[in-house]
Amino acid sequence: MASLNRKSMFSRRRPFAAALVIAAGLLVTGGGYAAATTAVKAQQDPTVASQSQIDLGHKLFLANCASCHGKNAEGTKNAPTLIGVGAASVDFQVSSGRMPAQASGPQVQVKEAVFNDKEIAAMAAYVASLAPGPAIPTDAMVANNGDLTRGGQLFRTNCAMCHNAAGAGGALTQGKYAPALTETGAREMYEAMLTGPQNMPVFNDANLSPKDKKDIITYLVYLQQHPSVGGLSLDNLGPVAEGLFVWIAVLGGIIAITVWLGAKSN
Amino acid sequence: MSNATNTAKKGGFLAGTANYLDERVGVAGILKEFGRKIFPDHWSFMLGEVALYSFLVLLLSGTFLTFFFQPAMTDVIYDGVYGPLKGAEMSIAYKSALDISFEVRGGLLMRELHHWAALLFVAAAGLHMMRVFFTGAFRKPREINWVVGFALFVLSMAGGFTGYSLPDDLLSGNGLRIIDGMIKGLPVVGAYVSSMLFGGEFPGHQIVARLYGLHILLIPAFILIFIVIHLFMVVIHKHTHYSGPGRRDDNVVGYPLMPVYVAKAGGFFFLVFGVLMLVAATVTINPIWLYGGYDPSPVSAGTQPDWYIGWADGALRLAPSHLEVTTGNYTWSWNILLPMIVLILLLVLVAAYPFFEAWVTGDKREHHVLDRPRNAPTRTAIGAAGMTFYAVLWAGASTDLIATHFLLSLNNVLTAMQISLIVLPIIAFFVTKRVCLSLQLKDRETVLHGRETGRIVRLPHGEYLEIHAPLDEHEMYKLVDFIDHRPDVARPNSQGKITVSARARAAWSRFFFEDRVTPVTATELAAAHHEHEALEGSETKALH
Numbered sequence: 023m024a025s026l027n028r029k030s031m032f033s034r035r036r037p038f039a040a041a042l043v044i045a046a047g048l049l050v051t052g053g054g055y056a057a058a059t060t061a062v063k064a065q066q067d068p069t070v071a072s073q074s075q076i077d078l079g080h081k082l083f084l085a086n087c088a089s090c091h092g093k094n095a096e097g098t099k100n101a102p103t104l105i106g107v108g109a110a111s112v113d114f115q116v117s118s119g120r121m122p123a124q125a126s127g128p129q130v131q132v133k134e135a136v137f138n139d140k141e142i143a144a145m146a147a148y149v150a151s152l153a154p155g156p157a158i159p160t161d162a163m164v165a166n167n168g169d170l171t172r173g174g175q176l177f178r179t180n181c182a183m184c185h186n187a188a189g190a191g192g193a194l195t196q197g198k199y200a201p202a203l204t205e206t207g208a209r210e211m212y213e214a215m216l217t218g219p220q221n222m223p224v225f226n227d228a229n230l231s232p233k234d235k236k237d238i239i240t241y242l243v244y245l246q247q248h249p250s251v252g253g254l255s256l257d258n259l260g261p262v263a264e265g266l267f268v269w270i271a272v273l274g275g276i277i278a279i280t281v282w283l284g285a286k287s288n
Numbered sequence: 289m290s291n292a293t294n295t296a297k298k299g300g301f302l303a304g305t306a307n308y309l310d311e312r313v314g315v316a317g318i319l320k321e322f323g324r325k326i327f328p329d330h331w332s333f334m335l336g337e338v339a340l341y342s343f344l345v346l347l348l349s350g351t352f353l354t355f356f357f358q359p360a361m362t363d364v365i366y367d368g369v370y371g372p373l374k375g376a377e378m379s380i381a382y383k384s385a386l387d388i389s390f391e392v393r394g395g396l397l398m399r400e401l402h403h404w405a406a407l408l409f410v411a412a413a414g415l416h417m418m419r420v421f422f423t424g425a426f427r428k429p430r431e432i433n434w435v436v437g438f439a440l441f442v443l444s445m446a447g448g449f450t451g452y453s454l455p456d457d458l459l460s461g462n463g464l465r466i467i468d469g470m471i472k473g474l475p476v477v478g479a480y481v482s483s484m485l486f487g488g489e490f491p492g493h494q495i496v497a498r499l500y501g502l503h504i505l506l507i508p509a510f511i512l513i514f515i516v517i518h519l520f521m522v523v524i525h526k527h528t529h530y531s532g533p534g535r536r537d538d539n540v541v542g543y544p545l546m547p548v549y550v551a552k553a554g555g556f557f558f559l560v561f562g563v564l565m566l567v568a569a570t571v572t573i574n575p576i577w578l579y580g581g582y583d584p585s586p587v588s589a590g591t592q593p594d595w596y597i598g599w600a601d602g603a604l605r606l607a608p609s610h611l612e613v614t615t616g617n618y619t620w621s622w623n624i625l626l627p628m629i630v631l632i633l634l635l636v637l638v639a640a641y642p643f644f645e646a647w648v649t650g651d652k653r654e655h656h657v658l659d660r661p662r663n664a665p666t667r668t669a670i671g672a673a674g675m676t677f678y679a680v681l682w683a684g685a686s687t688d689l690i691a692t693h694f695l696l697s698l699n700n701v702l703t704a705m706q707i708s709l710i711v712l713p714i715i716a717f718f719v720t721k722r723v724c725l726s727l728q729l730k731d732r733e734t735v736l737h738g739r740e741t742g743r744i745v746r747l748p749h750g751e752y753l754e755i756h757a758p759l760d761e762h763e764m765y766k767l768v769d770f771i772d773h774r775p776d777v778a779r780p781n782s783q784g785k786i787t788v789s790a791r792a793r794a795a796w797s798r799f800f801f802e803d804r805v806t807p808v809t810a811t812e813l814a815a816a817h818h819e820h821e822a823l824e825g826s827e828t829k830a831l832h
Binding site for chain 2: 175194260268
C-alpha cells in the first residue's frame, strides 16, 4: 500500500507532479534570468562604457557643458578642467542638479536634475574616457549594511565640523556652506567623499577606506530613516531653533493665556 | 478650653482643624494677613508667576531625573537600546542620560519637560524684568527687590548652563570648552582657575560631578532663597497698579488673595504646567543621542548654547579678531577679555539702573502707581537701547544659521552685526524717545478735545465739524495721571559751592527731562471744556 502510494506520487500522470515540474521550470528560468540581468548590469558598469554611450555623452557635453568647461573639457577661467575628475564627479554634480550651474556664486545650488539617468551615465562615461578618475560606486559599496556605531564616530570626527553633528548642515566662509545631509542619497554621499565637490575636501580611499565610507553612509541613512523620537525635530538645528520656539510659541501662547485671565469679565 | 471644643464640634471637621491650627500656630492671623492681600488684575502682572511656576516644574522634573542620572565620567561601553551608539565608548554620565531617554519609563518626557521648563523659566523671568523696567516698578521702595530679581536672573542663567553641561554629550562638551577658553583667557589666574575647576587639564574626569553638585544643590537653594525674599518683599511693599480712578500711591486696587487669587493663580499654574507638558511631549529638545558622547577632538558646526547664554556667545563671536597683545612672556587675549568686560558692564548697568534714576530725578517719594512707558520717554528709550544691544549680541550667537538660512555670507553677517551692535542701540534710543513724545502729545490732544467719533456735522454757514466725545473717567485717568519731572539745575550746597556731582546730576537731569510733554492740568481741561461747550452749544442751536 505504501509503495503504491509512493509510486503514484511520483507518477507523471498525477496533478501534483505537474505542479512540481512547473515549479522546477520557474526556478531554472527565473534563476537564469536573474543571472543574465546581473551580467547585463555588469556590462553597464560605467568603467566599461560602450563607444556609442561615450559618443552620446560627448554630444551632451558639447551642448551643455563645453561653454564653461571648454570644448575638450580642458577648463576655462570660469570652470575647472574635467580631465581626470572621473565618472563619480559627473554623476554627483549632474544627478544632484548642481550642474549645469544656474548662476555663478559662492556655491552652486542643488536643484531638480536636468538630465535623465541614461544621459547622466553617458556624460559620466565620456568624462571617464578622457582620463582615469574615480568611478561611480556600485550599489554594494553604498549599501547601508555597514557598522552603524563606527559610522557615527567617523562622521562626528571627520564630517560634523562642517555638516553639524546631527547632519543639519553648517555655514562656511563667504557665503559657502556645507549642506544638510537629511535628503542626500547614499550614492551621492559616497561620490562627495570620493571627489570632494566645491568646498569639500577629498576623502580618498587612503584617508577613509571604502569600508569607512560605507559605515558613514549606514549611519546617515539610519538618521534619515528614523524620525526624531522626541517629537518634532525643529530640523535638528539645536539651541537656536529651541530658543526661538520657546520665545515665540511657548511664551507667546502663555502670554495669550495671561491676557485671557487678566481680561475684565463682561 | 471647653468652649473651644464646643465650637469645634458645632462646626464639624473643617472648623475643628482650623481651630486646632489656630491655637498652635496662629493660622487665623496669617490668613488674615495674607488672605486679604490685594492683587490688581492685569495680564502683565502674571509674567513673574510664569517664571515661578516654571521653577516648580523644574524642581519636580529635576527630582525625577536625579533618580536615574549618574554624574560620573568613568568610561563605559554602551550596550543600551539606541542602535547607532551600541558598542561606543562613553562616560557613565552620558550613558545614564541616554538610558533616561530610551529606557526609563517616561524618562524622555521628563528630560524634555525639564529642559523646556528651563528655557521658559529664564524667558519668563526676562520678560517680567522688562515689564518691571518699562513701567518703573523698580522705583522706591522696590529698588532692593529689583536687585534680588536681577540676582535671580543671573542665578537662573547659571542653573541653566550647569544643567546644559551635565549630559556630557558633544554639544555640552563643546560649550564647556568655550567656558574653559574664556577662563584661560583671564590674565594670570586663568590657567590656575581652569585647572582647579576641571581637576587638571580640560576635560578631565571631575567636571560633570562638580557641575552636578552646583546644579542640584547650591544653585537651586540660592534660587529658592531669593524667590522667598522676592515674594516676601512683594507682600511687604504690596503690589503696584496702573493708574485709574481711585488708584493712588498709598493704596492697591484689586481682588483679595483669598479666594480670588488663590483660585486664579492655582489655575494658572496648571495652565503653565499643561503648556510645558504639551510641548515636552511633542517637540524635541536637545536630542543628545544625535550628538554622541563628548570627545575633545570633534567639534560640531552650529554649536550654540541655550538661548540665555546666547548673548555671551554672541559677544565672543562679534569681538574683533587679532586683539592679542604680548607683554614680555604673557599674552593678553583682548578678543576674550573685551567681550567679558562688555558682558559684566551690561549686567552691572542693569543692576544699578534704579539707583541711577533715583539719583537723577532726586525723587524720594514712594511710587505704587506704575508709569505707562510713554510717560517716561528717556527711561523707555534707554530700555529700548539696552534691549537692542542685548538682542544684537544674542543674534550674534547664530551668525552661522542666519547665513545659511538666508543664503548670506557668514563674513558679511558678522560685519553687519558688529556695526549693528554700536549703531542700532543709538537709533533705537532716538526713535523710541520720539515715538514716546509723540504718543504723549496725542494723549494730550485726546484729553483736551475728546475722542474722535467720526461723526461729521455741517453747520448752516457751510463749515464742517467733527464731533469729539469726552473721555470717561477711566480713560481720562490713564492719560493724565503721571509724574512730570522737570530738568534740575545745579544748585550750590551749604558751603555755597556747586560740586562736580551736582553738575553731573544737572547734566543727566537735562538729558532725561529736557524734552517733555506735561500732563494736562485741571485748568487746561476746564478751559478746553468751556470752549467745547460753547462750540457744541452753537452747533446745537444752529441745528435746531
